Amino acid sequence: MNSVNLSSNLERCWDIIGVTGDRSCSQLPTYAHCRNCPVYSAAGRQLLERPTLENYRHEWTQLLAELRSVENSPNSSALLASETLKVVIFRLQREWLALPAQIFKEIASPSQIHTIPHRGNQTLRGLINIRGEMLLCVTLNHLLHIEAVNTTMQTVSAIAHSRMVVVEKPGNTWVFAVDELYGIHRLHRQELRDAPRNQTQAYAQGIFSWHGGTVTYLDDELLFTSLARKVQ
Incomplete structure (x- = not known):
């Protein structure tokens, strides 16, 4: 040129x-x-390759030193504990549960589930059509050992409908039914308490208070790993 x-x-x-x-x-x-x-x-x-500006290295050295100081500070754990969590709360039978909001891809109305020949087990229900895409549908009730109840459950919303939710992490997508879906809730990590020892809480990162009761915050990594193993 x-x-x-x-x-x-x-x-x-x-x-x-x-x-x-x-x-x-x-x-x-x-x-x-x-x-x-x-x-x-x-x-x-x-x-x-242009020369660095005056004080450029000094400013970055000072900034990195300040960050390292914060990481090594005795109060650093308190700063991490104040992290805000954004979760989606839903109900299975009598159990109120929560998962990280970022893994929720879609909410859909219940639809027909197609069984998979020779692939029957208590966790995998079959295939379900979500916007033209056939996805694996599972049941969390069996995985989390949540028993069915015959008594009427008091709902949080005025109108409670069952829903199909689609959750996704890189390389894995699952669909499962919920009996009631509350929506997004924010809480501080410091609000989490240790979960009691039982079969459902084996997947829990902790529990938190909500609407006069408690919600189990599930470990999404462990949940996805277990689902992948169970449906093989």
């Missing part, structure tokens, strides 16, 4: 006669795009 003074920010040939300019550069047919031109590459090298 035509030679320009690369030291001047106002004379960037790619913005004047190149692809983002009037495209009058005589070398444009040869290189097709400015990013393939030696002049453009030289400008990039000049930008990366």
